[in-house]
Amino acid sequence: MTAAVAPRATEFRFDPADHAAIAAFVYETAGILMPPGKMQLVYGRLAPRVRASGLTRFADYIALIDRDPVERTRAIDALTTNHTSFFRESHHFDHFLEHAWPALDQRLGTRGKVRIWSAACSSGEEPYSLLMAMFGKERGNGQRLSRTDLRILATDLSTEILTAAKAGRYALDTASGVPTTLRETWMTRDGDAAQVHPLVRERVAFRKLNLLEDWPMRGRFDAIFCRNVMIYFDEPTKERLQTRLAERLAPGGFLYIGHSERLSASVAPGFTCVGRTTFQKVAA
Numbered sequence: 243m244t245a246a247v248a249p250r251a252t253e254f255r256f257d258p259a260d261h262a263a264i265a266a267f268v269y270e271t272a273g274i275l276m277p278p279g280k281m282q283l284v285y286g287r288l289a290p291r292v293r294a295s296g297l298t299r300f301a302d303y304i305a306l307i308d309r310d311p312v313e314r315t316r317a318i319d320a321l322t323t324n325h326t327s328f329f330r331e332s333h334h335f336d337h338f339l340e341h342a343w344p345a346l347d348q349r350l351g352t353r354g355k356v357r358i359w360s361a362a363c364s365s366g367e368e369p370y371s372l373l374m375a376m377f378g379k380e381r382g383n384g385q386r387l388s389r390t391d392l393r394i395l396a397t398d399l400s401t402e403i404l405t406a407a408k409a410g411r412y413a414l415d416t417a418s419g420v421p422t423t424l425r426e427t428w429m430t431r432d433g434d435a436a437q438v439h440p441l442v443r444e445r446v447a448f449r450k451l452n453l454l455e456d457w458p459m460r461g462r463f464d465a466i467f468c469r470n471v472m473i474y475f476d477e478p479t480k481e482r483l484q485t486r487l488a489e490r491l492a493p494g495g496f497l498y499i500g501h502s503e504r505l506s507a508s509v510a511p512g513f514t515c516v517g518r519t520t521f522q523k524v525a526a
């Protein structure tokens with residue numbers, strides 16, 4: 243016998259067939275797995291959209307996202323997990339500063355360019371952390387770097403979260419994750435929030451990008467942060483993504499993945515493991 247309605251989910255009718263339809267939609271669109279055990283989570287995230295759409299049944303909401311691309315985007319926004327924080331898994335930033343940054347900084351000094359990709363950047367804490375770490379504790383250093391060809395591409399699937407990322411405005415509690423000296427240099431207090439300094443913000447280009455679809459970027463990156471998104475994907479999707487990430491990384495470039503993620507067997511030989519969930523692409 244199948245449970246007809248998710249536990250405590252009494253406002254709207256939501257049965258296993260509805261869940262299966264939504265799971266298929268989110269898998270096809272974003273590669274995200276939503277097994278039957280996530281039924282309660284799906285209900286909780288989409289019920290506000292069912293309500294806002296003036297509907298009373300999930301079946302009608304599924305029909306709506308089928309015909310309405312705007313509502314499809316809203317549904318994906320609601321279903322993605324955007325949890326992140328400043329300096330999350332800080333060992334990656336330590337590694338980058340110690341092992342990648344010296345050569346990249348030198349290259350910038352000789353008018354070279356440096357390109358970094360924060361793939362699945364969520365609300366922006368990841369690329370901003372990296373920039374604050376590179377800019378260091380002196381404002382003068384940031385002014386020097388802002389005259390160089392240093393760019394971070396920061397992408398995510400969720401439209402709503404990218405709007406927050408671009409704004410670069412965070413609750414004080416969130417901003418407290420930035421080490422004090424960096425926060426005092428690169429964030430300013432604005433009422434009950436902290437704003438990322440324009441010198442930092444102008445180095446990041448936030449773009450909407452689905453990791454499963456074609457990527458418009460042409461060049462290669464010196465480092466790619468692709469953390470805590472592959473956990474939502476199945477093995478074939480992870481493997482395809484990692485193969486494409488490897489192609490986009492310059493030889494000797496670094497790939498940082500999330501703490502519970504690993505490289506697929508077919509991709510791993512192209513990398514040397516140089517730290518915890520930290521990989522360097524072997525030179526061709």
Ligand SMILES: C[S@@+](CC[C@H](N)C(=O)[O-])C[C@H]1O[C@@H](n2cnc3c(N)ncnc32)[C@H](O)[C@@H]1O
Nearest residue numbers: 272322324326362364399400452453469470471
């Ligand atoms: C848990 S957050 C990780 C944020 C950050 N990288 C970190 O480690 O803190 C996962 C992000 O992946 C994004 N995402 C999920 N599926 C995606 C896809 N197919 N393409 C691009 N981004 C995706 C979500 O919108 C979400 O913002």
